[in-house]
Amino acid sequence: xxxxxxxxxxxxxxxxxxxxxxxxxxxxxxxxxxxxxxxxxxxxxxxxxxxxxxxxxxxxxxxxxxxxxxxxxxxxxxxxxxxxxxxxxxxxxxxxxxxxxxxxxxxxxxxxxxxxxxxxxxxxxxxxxxxxxxxxxxxxxxxxxxxxxxxxxxxxxxxxxxxxxxxxxxxxxxxxxxxxxxxxxxxxxxxxxxxxxxxxxxxxxxxxxxxxxxxxxxxxxxxxxxxxxxxxxxxxxxxxxxxxxxxxxxxxxxxxxxxxxxxxxxxxxxxxxxxxxxxxxxxxxxxxxxxxxxxxxxxxxxxxxxxxxxxxxxxxxxxxxxx
Amino acid sequence: xxxxxxxxxxxxxxxxxxxxxxxxxxxxxxxxxxxxxxxxxxxxxxxxxxxxxxxxxxxxxxxxxxxxxxxxxxxxxxxxxxxxxxxxxxxxxxxxxxxxxxxxxxxxxxxxxxxxxxxxxxxxxxxxxxxxxxxxxxxxxxxxxxxxxxxxxxxxxxxxxxxxxxxxxxxxxxxxxxxxxxxxxxxxxxxxxxxxxxxxxxxxxxxxxxxxxxxxxxxxxxxxxxxxxxxxxxxxxxxxxxxxxxxxxxxxxxxxxxxxxxxxxxxxxxxxxxxxxxxxxxxxxxxxxxxxxxxxxxxxxxxxxxxxxxxxxxxxxxxxxx
Amino acid sequence: xxxxxxxxxxxxxxxxxxxxxxxxxxxxxxxxxxxxxxxxxxxxxxxxxxxxxxxxxxxxxxxxxxxxxxxxxxxxxxxxxxxxxxxxxxxxxxxxxxxxxxxxxxxxxxxxxxxxxxxxxxxxxxxxxxxxxxxxxxxxxxxxxxxxxxxxxxxxxxxxxxxxxxxxxxxxxxxxxxxxxxxxxxxxxxxxxxxxxxxxxxxxxxxxxxxxxxxxxxxxxxxxxxxxxxxxxxxxxxxxxxxxxxxxxxxxxxxxxxxxxxxxxxxxxxxxxxxxxxxxxxxxxxxxxxxxxxxxxxxxxxxxx
Numbered sequence: 036x037x038x039x040x041x042x043x044x045x046x047x048x049x050x051x052x053x054x055x056x057x058x059x060x061x062x063x064x065x066x067x068x069x070x071x072x073x074x075x076x077x078x079x080x081x082x083x084x085x086x087x088x089x090x091x092x093x094x095x096x097x098x099x100x101x102x103x104x105x106x107x108x109x110x111x112x113x114x115x116x117x118x119x120x121x122x123x124x125x126x127x128x129x130x131x132x133x134x135x136x137x138x139x140x141x142x143x144x145x146x147x148x149x150x151x152x153x154x155x156x157x158x159x160x161x162x163x164x165x166x167x168x169x170x171x172x173x174x175x176x177x178x179x180x181x182x183x184x185x186x187x188x189x190x191x192x193x194x195x196x197x198x199x200x201x202x203x204x205x206x207x208x209x210x211x212x213x214x215x216x217x218x219x220x221x222x223x224x225x226x227x228x229x230x231x232x233x234x235x236x237x238x239x240x241x242x243x244x245x246x247x248x249x250x251x252x253x254x255x256x257x258x259x260x261x262x263x264x265x266x267x268x269x270x271x272x273x274x275x276x277x278x279x280x281x282x283x284x285x286x287x288x289x290x291x292x293x294x295x296x297x298x299x300x301x302x303x304x305x306x307x308x309x310x311x312x313x314x315x316x317x318x319x320x321x322x323x324x325x326x327x328x329x330x331x332x333x334x335x336x337x338x339x340x341x342x343x344x345x346x347x348x349x350x351x352x353x354x355x356x357x358x
Numbered sequence: 359x360x361x362x363x364x365x366x367x368x369x370x371x372x373x374x375x376x377x378x379x380x381x382x383x384x385x386x387x388x389x390x391x392x393x394x395x396x397x398x399x400x401x402x403x404x405x406x407x408x409x410x411x412x413x414x415x416x417x418x419x420x421x422x423x424x425x426x427x428x429x430x431x432x433x434x435x436x437x438x439x440x441x442x443x444x445x446x447x448x449x450x451x452x453x454x455x456x457x458x459x460x461x462x463x464x465x466x467x468x469x470x471x472x473x474x475x476x477x478x479x480x481x482x483x484x485x486x487x488x489x490x491x492x493x494x495x496x497x498x499x500x501x502x503x504x505x506x507x508x509x510x511x512x513x514x515x516x517x518x519x520x521x522x523x524x525x526x527x528x529x530x531x532x533x534x535x536x537x538x539x540x541x542x543x544x545x546x547x548x549x550x551x552x553x554x555x556x557x558x559x560x561x562x563x564x565x566x567x568x569x570x571x572x573x574x575x576x577x578x579x580x581x582x583x584x585x586x587x588x589x590x591x592x593x594x595x596x597x598x599x600x601x602x603x604x605x606x607x608x609x610x611x612x613x614x615x616x617x618x619x620x621x622x623x624x625x626x627x628x629x630x631x632x633x634x635x636x637x638x639x640x641x642x643x644x645x646x647x648x649x650x651x652x653x654x655x656x657x658x659x660x661x662x663x664x665x666x667x668x669x670x671x672x673x674x675x676x677x678x679x680x
Numbered sequence: 681x682x683x684x685x686x687x688x689x690x691x692x693x694x695x696x697x698x699x700x701x702x703x704x705x706x707x708x709x710x711x712x713x714x715x716x717x718x719x720x721x722x723x724x725x726x727x728x729x730x731x732x733x734x735x736x737x738x739x740x741x742x743x744x745x746x747x748x749x750x751x752x753x754x755x756x757x758x759x760x761x762x763x764x765x766x767x768x769x770x771x772x773x774x775x776x777x778x779x780x781x782x783x784x785x786x787x788x789x790x791x792x793x794x795x796x797x798x799x800x801x802x803x804x805x806x807x808x809x810x811x812x813x814x815x816x817x818x819x820x821x822x823x824x825x826x827x828x829x830x831x832x833x834x835x836x837x838x839x840x841x842x843x844x845x846x847x848x849x850x851x852x853x854x855x856x857x858x859x860x861x862x863x864x865x866x867x868x869x870x871x872x873x874x875x876x877x878x879x880x881x882x883x884x885x886x887x888x889x890x891x892x893x894x895x896x897x898x899x900x901x902x903x904x905x906x907x908x909x910x911x912x913x914x915x916x917x918x919x920x921x922x923x924x925x926x927x928x929x930x931x932x933x934x935x936x937x938x939x940x941x942x943x944x945x946x947x948x949x950x951x952x953x954x955x956x957x958x959x960x961x962x963x964x965x966x967x968x969x970x971x972x973x974x975x976x977x978x979x980x981x982x983x984x985x
Contacts, residue, residue, distance in 0.1 A: 078542045078544055078545070079513070079542050190632050191406070191632075192632055220405035220406055220569050220632075221405065221569055221570070221571070221610060221613050221614055221615075222405060222609065222610070222613045222632075223405075223632065224613075224615075225613040225615070226613075247542045247543055247544075248543045249543070250543075250615035250616065251615060253615060254615070287544070288543075288544055291543055291544040291546070291547045292543065292572070292616075293547070293550070293572045293573055293575060293576035294572060294575075294616060295571055295572045295575060295599065295611070295614050295616045296599070296600075296616065297616070299575065299576065301551075302547045302551075302576075303547065303551075304544055304545065304546075304547035304548050304551075305544055306548075308512060
């Protein structure tokens with residue numbers, strides 16, 4: 036249990052496009068400790084889902100990993116063949132997708148799909164499969180009578196909880212979640228997050244959670260990484276990022292949330308759009324939209340510099356050395 | 359009442375459910391009454407299944423009411439909605455990717471709207487007006503924007519186009535059906551600011567339908583909270599936010615995420631319920647099964663509105679009138 | 681002038697599509713050639729196809745590229761002139777079938793309710809009728825089927841499959857927000873159907889046209905082969921009829937039977953190839969992913985890191 040359970044070093048993922056390769060993930064470094072909840076936050080197209088799929092080894096053409104390493108428990112996942120990867124899938128690493136309605140098979144009952152997952156990765160007998168299925172459903176507060184239900188018979192919140200139950204079948208060490216709350220209403224969102232939190236405390240798995248809505252994870256994640264145009268631009272404990280964001284993009288994001296009970300002031304959000312990922316500009320990728328932009332920002336790409344728990348990729352925060 | 363732009367009275371909309379022989383009626387809306395005055399934004403807040411989208415579609419003329427009346431600009435709306443009324447009360451849709459025809463240029467529907475609703479303009483006039491409209495919602499340069507295809511615009515840009523589209527017909531009230539829910543959080547503010555500008559500078563009213571209380575608070579003058587087809591609470595935004603009286607509103611307030619506040623731990627957190635599908639209901643409060651304050655009377659009698667102030671009302675037996 | 685722009689855009693789009701997909705390119709070239717031959721047969725054959733003035737049963741020679749029939753007609757000329765009937769029947773039946781399928785399928789989907797139920801019932805009944813026996817009964821009853829009767833019969837039996845397909849797709853598009861948006865801004869139903877609903881369905885409509893045309897070629901040829909067409913006209917099917925009746929294969933005149941047969945197969949293949957290509961446009965899941973191409977591209981990406 037020593038050392039991080041997941042180590043991502045210098046990960047580069049590219050998409051093949053008619054005009055050239057698009058750099059969807061560019062030099063991402065992450066460490067995830069055992070039992071830690073790391074949230075990755077960013078706009079659509081920032082590469083967070085691509086990063087997640089790369090870690091879960093689920094990328095298909097036209098996306099592919101073109102550089103860097105992904106190490107899980109000391110094993111380099113990139114070097115494994117598909118049969119070897121299967122040993123890890125679901126047993127050590129499981130995935131909860133964004134939309135349960137798309138991820139669950141509409142023609143199979145919930146019980147059948149749970150059994151399917153069990154049989155694909157274990158050699159359990161029917162009795163044990165049934166027993167475990169009931170166990171995971173009760174963990175997410177779904178009555179076991181729903182083993183016979185079809186996905187369309189469950190409400191949106193229940194379907195999403197069923198997905199989480201499925202992800203926990205084999206007691207994985209790492210659960211990867213791709214925006215599992217975005218299709219849910221406020222109340223269902225909150226109860227889902229609470230459920231995930233309670234299960235994490237009880238079973239001790241790590242969570243890698245991707246979302247475009249920071250407020251969803253604000254009370255649950257240990258650390259928060261902000262991604263922009265394929266790079267991590269800020270990383271620290273969740274509270275620190277919310278209370279003292281240092282990167283101008285993070286500051287802009289914080290400013291984009293209308294407050295419910297705080298003072299009602301006018302907000303401006305972040306004007307402009309993310310840069311093209313094919314042949315990106317040489318300097319900082321946020322330069323075109325940054326209110327604190329300096330000359331050096333347009334010429335030199337800032338490095339991600341770590342001081343204590345905080346890592347920031349910004350010339351304003353970490354002025355480049357003058358030669 | 360007479361100077362309200364929109365007055366909805368006892369509006370109900372039922373849908374037949376089940377197979378060919380069944381007579382089951384899904385009560386999407388039941389006895390909903392509210393008003394929208396000139397130059398104000400009213401937020402209609404509710405989760406899925408609350409009936410908020412049904413209201414939008416009834417008002418947009420896509421469904422006819424089962425019971426009740428709708429009075430718009432002083433005239434009662436009966437039967438098929440006239441083109442003129444559709445122009446004065448247009449709708450902005452939720453899905454930026456589905457609400458524009460993918461094979462036609464972006465300017466097409468805008469020019470059509472102008473042709474249908476602004477007959478005084480000739481061809482050049484329409485072109486000029488279309489450019490002015492898209493620039494008013496922040497899509498510049500306007501001429502270039504009009505020539506693009508939908509897939510060349512981002513989600514936020516498409517939703518801005520939706521508002522330009524609504525403005526084309528010279529509206530007095532815009533129905534905005536969850537216009538920002540499918541956009542990234544960082545883009546929403548831009549659209550919310552467009553809505554505020556329309557109210558403040560153009561004098562257009564908006565009915566803002568959403569499930570997000572914080573954005574409702576940001577733009578709306580008044581709030582109406584819907585639950586399972588009925589109004590639970592309504593009032594000035596500040597009244598509803600700072601002094602919610604209905605237990606459902608209180609639940610919404612406690613679960614709405616506000617990252618700047620510490621995580622509150624209240625009873626409502628245990629709640630795993632979801633709004634019910636209301637089929638052939640009897641009398642009684644529909645929130646009773648989930649309500650921490652439920653009493654016997656709540657299960658047998660449908661609550662009526664209790665007046666808390668000139669502007670603030672809630673439909674709950676546990677609330678005392680003031 | 682601005683009216684022409686969508687047309688030129690469509691043509692350019694079609695050209696790019698054809699260039700990319702080999703199937704479509706081959707199919708459209710063959711179709712184009714056959715179309716030219718069918719429209720201007722006199723450019724390709726100089727002999728009168730019906731004239732029985734040549735040496736009967738002659739073999740291949742420069743005068744008679746495909747020999748002569750046992751009546752002394754030039755087989756090559758017959759083939760060229762016969763193209764007209766076969767190609768045109770395919771295209772005309774295809775066009776009429778498409779018009780009927782579109783009208784029925786889309787009206788059913790858009791109107792819903794009783795109209796949809798009625799039209800669907802009619803579609804399903806016609807779909808289930810055994811086509812070939814029906815065609816034979818009708819044409820046999822009418823002694824000698826003229827071109828237009830043949831067209832009518834083929835259209836009657838051919839529209840229902842397409843109508844079902846189009847209805848299903850129209851249903852899936854019907855509740856898209858942009859259609860609701862058009863209705864909400866006050867457009868008439870007619871406008872919504874023609875301008876907002878049909879254009880996104882274009883690839884399916886074209887695919888329907890191609891499969892109806894293919895059906896027409898094969899069914900028409902088969903009918904003419906068994907003698908139910910007008911046996912005195914020039915077409916590939918009637919060539920087969922006469923060849924068969926005069927035992928062409930057995931009497932050493934195989935080309936008389938083989939040439940029209942191959943021509944029919946060629947036209948059918950062209951339509952089928954284009955049909956597959958359009959299916960792939962309509963449904964990207966059908967597009968082939970060449971493993972070799974994939975590996976080549978991934979290697980290229982690796983080199984750029």
